[in-house]
Amino acid sequence: MSLALSLPEAAPPRSVRWPRWPVALLLPALLLAAWQIASQRGWIAPGILPAPGEVWLTLRELWESGDLASHAAWSMGRVVQGFLLGAAGGLLLGTAMALSPRFEAYVRPSFLAIAQVPVIGWVPLLMLPLGIEEVLKLVILTKAALVPVTLNTRDGLRAVPQRWVEVALAFRYSRAQLLRHVVLPAAVPPVFTGLRYGLTSCWKALVAVELLASSEGLGYLLVWGRQMFQMDLVIAGILVIAAIGFAFDAVLARIEARLQRWRAA
Amino acid sequence: MSAADRLRGLVLPLLLLAAWQGAVTAGYGDPRLLPPPVEVLRRAWQLLVAEDLPLALAISLGRCLAGFALGALLGLGFGLLCGLSRAADRLLGPAFHALKNVAVFAWIPLIAMWFGFGEASRIAFVTLAVLTPVALNVWEGVAGVPKPLLEVGAAFRFGGWQRLARIRLPAALPAILTGLQLGLIHAWLATVGAEYFLAKGTGLGGVLIEGRDKFDMALVLLGILLLGGIGLLLNQLLTRLAARLAPWRAA
Amino acid sequence: MTLQQDRSGWLTARGVGKRFAIAGREVRALAGLDLDIASGEFIAILGASGCGKSTLLRLFAGLETPDEGEVRHAGARISGPSLARGIVFQEHRLFPWLTVAQNVEAALLNAPGSKPAKRQTATELIALVGLSGFEGAYPHQLSGGMAQRAAIARGLVNRPDTLLLDEPFGALDALTRAHLQRELRRIWQRQRTTTLLVTHDVDEALLLGERVVVMTPRPGRIARIFALPPELPRDHADPDFARLRGKILATLDAGPAVPAAGLTEHAA
Ligand SMILES: Nc1ncnc2c1ncn2[C@@H]1O[C@H](COP(=O)(O)OP(=O)(O)OP(=O)(O)O)[C@@H](O)[C@H]1O
Ligand SMILES: [Mg+2]
DSSP: OHHHHHSOSSOOOSSOOOOHHHHHHHHHHHHHHHHHHHHHTTSSOTTTSOOHHHHHHHHHHHHHHTHHHHHHHHHHHHHHHHHHHHHHHHHHHHHHHHHOHHHHHHHHHHHHHHHHSOHHHHHHHHHHHHTTSHHHHHHHHHHHHHHHHHHHHHHHHHTOOHHHHHHHHHTTOOHHHIIIIIIHHHHHHHHHHHHHHHHHHHHHHHHHHHHHSOSSSHHHHHHHHHHTTOHHHHHHHHHHHHHHHHHHHHHHHHHHHHHTTTSOO | OOHHHHHHHHHHHHHHHHHHHHHHHHTOSOTTTSOOHHHHHHHHHHHHHSSHHHHHHHHHHHHHHHHHHHHHHHHHHHHHHHHHOHHHHHHHHHHHHHHTTSOGGGHHHHHHHHHTTSHHHHHHHHHHHHHHHHHHHHHHHHHTOOHHHHHHHHHTTOOHHHIIIIIIHHHHHHHHHHHHHHHHHHHHHHHHHHHHHSOSSOHHHHHHHHHHHTTOHHHHHHHHHHHHHHHHHHHHHHHHHHHHHOTTSOO | OOHHHHHTTSEEEEEEEEEEEETTEEEEEEEEEEEEEOTTOEEEEEEOTTSSHHHHHHHHHTSSOOSEEEEEETTEEOOSOOTTEEEEOSSOOOOTTSOHHHHHHHTTTTSSSOHHHHHHHHHHHHHHTTOTTOTTOOGGGSOHHHHHHHHHHHHHTTOOSEEEEESTTTTSOHHHHHHHHHHHHHHHHHHOOEEEEEESOHHHHHHHOSEEEEEETTTBEEEEEEEOOTTOOOOTTSHHHHHHHHHHHHHHHHSOOOOTTGGGGGOO
């Protein structure tokens, strides 16, 4: 107590400490204001950049008509399916590769070759046999999630520091115990990094396939907006895509933090 | 990797090839979709020696490097600014982090409307695709220099510039190199992406479109091979360079 | 056979050699090393940094195998780790994803006994090293010294007949160190666990050891073994103690001077 009393209420500020939120919003707010004014005065053609108010109106219209919900539902449904399939496959494949060098020797070169070719390459190839329907999208999205999840799982399981493995050896852990009590917990962070990366990459791939071949979904909304020269629609679509991408990542980040309470803050 | 392992790696591709040839021989599937492997090889060779393909590749690579240079420069500048200056971090950080959530291809319609379908628009897209990973890694690298290292600098009474040149930049170099490496990969993907979305048949992306439209499986396969192969090559090039520049970085 | 003979030869090294490759060059970490430790003995191992103390300990732990010669425990050749030999590493090596209690219990995974019994044992050892109240803490929430104490508890929890300690008190402050040294001595006196303590600290060796083994580097071998008279007062002021201390320091100093390019000396 006496110690606390002898201290000043707060440490004297070394530099001016700005509260976080207002500052974070300052620049966007200024930009927004400038943008709105410039549009109103007619300095920026609405075909180049519509006024923020107009984008907001479009967003509200999309929301009220239910179009937004239905396009977003299409997109999110595709991503969730592709991600679940790809992540499950990636966890299995990565674990198998980490545990069995023999299996890895058989699979890794082919896997890397497939991983090396990006979505933009697979689309035209797969379009020929699969058409442009949902199967194509599912295959592409699954691949997008599979690759990072596999690689991170494999590396995470393999790269468990020797110093912990030795502790387990000293206490005579069996192979199964080593896996369950040391390798898996130690691999949680890299595996989760892989999952987050997989989801992000899925979302990116989704936009690409929807731009190319789709008649519903957020990517299609962008295409439509562009074809109709409705800039407000395009910008509204971009905003929604960013928001959902952010939300996906935030959810996984939350789970990740839960699973890793043992990590130093 | 042992010789046996290398042979094992060949098993799957060979099996696939055998299955392919088998399917063709047995007469399964549309011959347009499933031409015999030899036919694809022959056609690929034809295309490679013809002038069009090397030219398309040169165009794509040029675009990729131009966009990379521009994006890396901007990304480095932005990342350093935000990583070194608290004010910049607070001011620009949130907006940047919000925008980085936009899946990169979503910018395409916007870019198309602003820059049209010409070269400017393609370069702009590549630049944008490079900017994000470079800025992010530089930023985190510079801002995340371990405190103990900075304290060493403080103990030896380093000045601001000394701290930057002797501690922050060397400590952040691995992260910066990672950013550049990611940037180059993204540049290559974005180049082909831009050609695919924003062009009428130029570069490697144009080759892919042509193959798809003509139902020319050989052309599509060749395009994909080049797409993957060149990506791999660019990546290895930068990995080597990075190993030279920051040998203390863990492999 | 006399009792004395029965006790000797509990832990032995015969003609042990160990080589490592560093940057393509061969380093002889140990060469022609003989050591015979009696059951219940407390051995302190002293030596300059890099002379192979940790390597010797890891050989006894079964984490390394000798390139030449052999190491034995209770007559059997050591071919791998055993719960009968507890080890405390130079760094604490706690699992960061487990709490203190869970870390200590993790050592009991393959020990006989019921779960509650194991929990009880773990709690006792945590109390022994003075960490009661921190059972639920994660390693990153502990100070360096606390983490090292948790590691000591983990090394002891199996009640091993042989305890291998690699500079376990290196990271501790003087007070905690003195406290734990006393605790260790008490545990040893009570249980007569054969103990090998690697240390840099001559006083610690003299305080705890029955025999002090002094090693010299490049290649690592035993320079001399000092048997401390049982009645030796563990007290700096005592003339016998001071004399022994001086002799040990002289032996440490007399080791071959470290050449500037130490690695090249034994280049393969
Ligand atoms: N895993 C390893 N790989 C290569 N060299 C090693 C390895 N372990 C030990 N060495 C080498 O063996 C020699 C002895 O190392 P050791 O760790 O046993 O020394 P030490 O006496 O415990 O030193 P310190 O007191 O500093 O802990 C050193 O020259 C070291 O470089
Ligand atoms: Mg050591």
